[in-house]
Amino acid sequence: MTRLFQSLQSLALATGMAFLAIPLLASAEVPRPDIPEANARYSEAQGCVEPTEEMRKNHMEYILHQRDETMRRGVRTKQYSLEECINCHVPKPESGKVVRSDSKEHFCSSCHSYAAVKIDCFSCHRDTPMPDADTTMHRLGSGKAHHFTGTEAELTADALRAVTEEGLQ
């Protein structure tokens, strides 16, 4: 009896230990993704083209909607265009260093590899900005640094409109 009790006790202990160990192991083995900073932001308050939380959760909905609008109806607004995503979130290819979509340094892959969700965009779409790409951010004079350092890039509503509706010119 005592032996049985002991074995049960040790079992309980072992499982308890395991419960304790799981979160520790998880944090050790699957590091949180290191998401590269965008070239610039519309404003500290606004973040991306939509609030950051919204983009993290639903970016695919925006891209999908824009995709069909552009492909089928010829609507080419820039607010949610994949081209602008890439221009702002991926560094331009430089000699000796090209950040491609198969690298974890690539904005999209940094998170997608963590979430284990395959991206199909880049089998057809370009995964880096064109060498002569003029990002909407570029016009703000803040696109020179790949890593956004948190300087104030506040925009007036009019300037924001001009940036996001640049395609309407």
Place this chain on the structure above:
Amino acid sequence: MSEHVDTSRRRFLGGTAGAAAGISIAPGVFLNQVAQAKPADQPVSSDNRWGMLIDTNKCGDGCDACVRGCMEENGWGDIHNSEPHSSPEQKAQWIRIVELRDTSTGYAHQLPLMCQHCKHPPCVDVCPTGASMKRADGIVLVDKHICIGCRYCMMACPYKARSFIHEDLQDQLVVAPRGKGTVESCTLCVHRVDKDGADAVPACAEACAAEGHDAFVFGDMNDPNSEISRQLALHGGTQIRADLGLDLGVRYRGI
């Protein structure tokens, strides 16, 4: 620009408002529609039908400027080292030079051949997924998002205008996404058309003009005042395989 314009009234006013700039009688309603690009947030409309007239008499012997211009613009072909592992037969060909030879006289001349942007496209008829599509303004495209690479359209096309991509590609151009397992063809430089409307010049036409041949006329076949409509009204144009009754968006002169 999608508002319906009473053409009979336009014809009546045509003499007076002829070449003047568009007179707006209400926002978006013009007495005389002038060539202007649609705003980026507006969808294309069936008011336009984009087309091309190619004068093969102006086509320079042995010249392939249009082909190179297209490669340059859309990122296919040897100049970009696209599809290095594919055989010449497999490689994409959006536009090709076809030589015509009259065997009885020996007379030979050439013409550029690409997607003819049919009004009744066989490729759209046979596509099992809806990827092969015709936009409201008559441009025939492949929606690669839903193309499964079955290649029925390639078999259906009487002009051999479509290509299948056999291998992974990298560094495609932004204006022309293209990738393994999908079919592609001439887009009539749709990115330029969406940007500049009737003032757009497809890359092939631009390259031809730069070479000094000027064999291409691009424009709106629905607008009776456009250069292409005037030329077609004046001299007519031949459709390749007109017997199929596909009502082509690309017409030729001199064949």
